[in-house]
Amino acid sequence: MRIRRAVLDAIRAHALRDSPRECCGLLIGTGSEVVEAVATTNVAADPLRRFDVSPVEHLAAIRRCRAGRGADQPVAAVMGVYHSHLHGGPEPSPTDVEQAFEEFLYVIAGPVDVGEAMEVRGYRLRAGRLEPAELVVF
Numbered sequence: 001m002r003i004r005r006a007v008l009d010a011i012r013a014h015a016l017r018d019s020p021r022e023c024c025g026l027l028i029g030t031g032s033e034v035v036e037a038v039a040t041t042n043v044a045a046d047p048l049r050r051f052d053v054s055p056v057e058h059l060a061a062i063r064r065c066r067a068g069r070g071a072d073q074p075v076a077a078v079m080g081v082y083h084s085h086l087h088g089g090p091e092p093s094p095t096d097v098e099q100a101f102e103e104f105l106y107v108i109a110g111p112v113d114v115g116e117a118m119e120v121r122g123y124r125l126r127a128g129r130l131e132p133a134e135l136v137v138f
């Protein structure tokens, strides 16, 4: 999976900005490339420990992708979701696995409370587990 450097930078900045709450957002791209990170509101009841992307903002992002399609342009779509872990590393929690579904790319940033040492990693759901997906920066 290729991912723009600007996307990684945006995810890191969002994670720091929303700390100590978990940040979350959507990944926009063309299937094999992530070209944009869209910050969304975390509407989870306990945003210090969980995340839920605002459904209204999720629908808005889908509509924006559809509206932006040109005849000769690659098809951009919501292809994944990102979120942060305040104290933990960028490994999926049991809740992350429960919430995951096929075809989406899951990007996790953490731990946020160490600042510069924060890591960003990608995963995909395979056979009920979130398996690492290599992120190639471009």
Ligand SMILES: [Zn+2]
Pocket (backbone or CB within 6 Å): 083, 084, 085, 092, 093, 096, 108
């Ligand atoms: Zn998580």
